[in-house]
Amino acid sequence: MxxxxxxxxxxxxxxxxxxxxxxxxxxxxxxxxxxxxxxxxxxxxxxxxxxxxxxxxxxxxxxxxxxxxxxxxxxxxxxxxxxxxxxxxxxxxxxxxxxxxxxxxxxxxxxxxxxxxxxxxxxxxxxxxxxxxxxxxxxxxxxxxxxxxxxxxxxxxxxxxxxxxxxxxxxxxxxxxxxxDLLGVEYAAIYKNVVGIVCGMAKGLNYGDNFMAVLVSNAIYELEVLLSGVGASTNRMGCSQYLGDLLVTGYSAHSRNRTFGELIGQGYSVVQSQTIMSMVAEGYYATKGLFETASRFGLNLPLLNTAYRVLYNHMPVVSEFKLLERNIK
CATH class of the missing domain: 3.40.50.720 (NAD(P)-binding Rossmann-like Domain)
Known part of the structure; x- marks a missing residue:
């Protein structure tokens, strides 16, 4: 059986x-x-x-x-x-x-x-x-x-x-x-939730599709930096288990991490956003874990840094995105 x-x-x-x-x-x-x-x-x-x-x-x-x-x-x-x-x-x-x-x-x-x-x-x-x-x-x-x-x-x-x-x-x-590639796929699955939160923040702040495309393009680059930094292969990063997972989490209305980020972008606090959702947004915890991991490996990941400063340092989301605008291209 x-x-x-x-x-x-x-x-x-x-x-x-x-x-x-x-x-x-x-x-x-x-x-x-x-x-x-x-x-x-x-x-x-x-x-x-x-x-x-x-x-x-x-x-x-x-x-x-x-x-x-x-x-x-x-x-x-x-x-x-x-x-x-x-x-x-x-x-x-x-x-x-x-x-x-x-x-x-x-x-x-x-x-x-x-x-x-x-x-x-x-x-x-x-x-x-x-x-x-x-x-x-x-x-x-x-x-x-x-x-x-x-x-x-x-x-x-x-x-x-x-x-x-x-x-x-x-x-x-x-x-x-x-x-x-358990190592690479697992790290990609965790990082994509951070991307979902940042994309949600952008939507909550009323950024448009043009900026969202730049945001996701930079997220793809950041994922490659992260995977290389932790010793995972990046040879097949364009496959669905890496890039596809990132894209759907960043764009889909089904993504609870994107929804969580959108609430933050609209001005709700972390606690208020979690209460409104009544569901777990894994990206909240993933942000802290990956930020500390990236710091340990000396990796500069602007999207991850933005999410961390807003969620854990309680920095204003508007000013953090103005800073992010200068750090992505």
């Missing part, structure tokens, strides 16, 4: 469970609330996210017992916000993950060391690279929910494992690609 344990109950988790259950993969699903688990098991609907999406409850076993869910499958899929990951893993017995395969799709750095999510889990549970994988984009949950054409990338040094599970994520509307 094909089965997987999913940790996380948000929009992205719901979209991936939709794909998995359509492919008759049995999903052991950890969620935080008993009511949410009951409704998922009985009706195949997530009451908190993508409520209009019907899931095949035949293949769902939702539970609030984290260790029970993990013990049910040899393959784990972590889909929690990066800020919540340390608290989640603290509740897991290290022995439970021995010889398991761990897939992540978390778009922010983790902890004081600003680790990649895959690296954080690997170090915590002593997993080798053959037992690690991640899912890259561009993949908005809302479009998957609506069966709209999507390209998804599975990344791991263990290509036989990826080939084994590729069909689990493949549907008539999802095309799956395989990559061995």
């Amino acid at each position: 094909k089965e997987i344990s999913v940790i996380g109950g948000g929009s992205w988790a719901t979209a991936l469970v939709k794909i998995l259950t359509e492919n008759k993969v049995h999903v052991h699903w950890y969620v935080r609330r008993h009511q949410q688990a009951d409704i998922l098991n009985q009706k195949g609907v997530n009451p908190d996210y993508l409520q209009g999406t019907k899931l095949d409850a035949t293949y769902i076993e939702a539970s609030t017992d984290l260790e029970a869910v993990i013990s049910k499958s040899e393959i784990l899929l972590f889909l929690v916000p990066s800020a919540q990951l340390p608290a989640i893993v603290r509740n897991i017995d290290t022995d439970l993950l021995k010889e398991k395969f761990v897939i992540t799709s978390i778009k922010g750095t983790v902890g004081e060391n600003n680790d990649l999510p895959s690296a954080f889990i690997s170090q915590t549970f002593h997993l080798g690279e053959q037992h690690q994988a991640m899912i890259g984009g561009p993949c908005h949950a809302e479009e998957i929910a609506g069966n709209r054409k999507t390209y998804m990338t599975l990344c791991s040094a263990n290509l036989p494992f990826l080939r084994r599970i590729a069909d689990w994520f493949t549907t008539p509307y999802v095309r799956v690609q395989l990559s061995a």
Whole structure:
């Protein structure tokens, strides 16, 4: 029997469970609330996210017992916000993950060391690279929910494992690609959320399409600088899992990071923006983690610097964008 344990109950988790259950993969699903688990098991609907999406409850076993869910499958899929990951893993017995395969799709750095999510889990549970994988984009949950054409990338040094599970994520509307570049794709997936926030700020400040094109062009260059700086390859940066993910996050109305940035650009504070959205914008945490990483490597990334100064140094967004205008070309 094909089965997987999913940790996380948000929009992205719901979209991936939709794909998995359509492919008759049995999903052991950890969620935080008993009511949410009951409704998922009985009706195949997530009451908190993508409520209009019907899931095949035949293949769902939702539970609030984290260790029970993990013990049910040899393959784990972590889909929690990066800020919540340390608290989640603290509740897991290290022995439970021995010889398991761990897939992540978390778009922010983790902890004081600003680790990649895959690296954080690997170090915590002593997993080798053959037992690690991640899912890259561009993949908005809302479009998957609506069966709209999507390209998804599975990344791991263990290509036989990826080939084994590729069909689990493949549907008539999802095309799956395989990559061995976990480092590059994971950093790109995190950086694109910062770009989404900066593009949103520009929209909130009423900049037009001409400036937005310059902004995104510079973001592409910054991504290349970042990947080179951390030791990742930039040979295939034009592919969808790098550039495509950045573009959709910068331009799409589905991007919660763009929405968050737009609120900031309109004059709302960080706390006000988070309250209005009532959803996690991973780019907020990613900005701090990547800024500290870029500083450690001596990288000059004007868009990232702008996001950091506005979000964490509480600098006025208008004056920061005037400065940014002089630092991009």
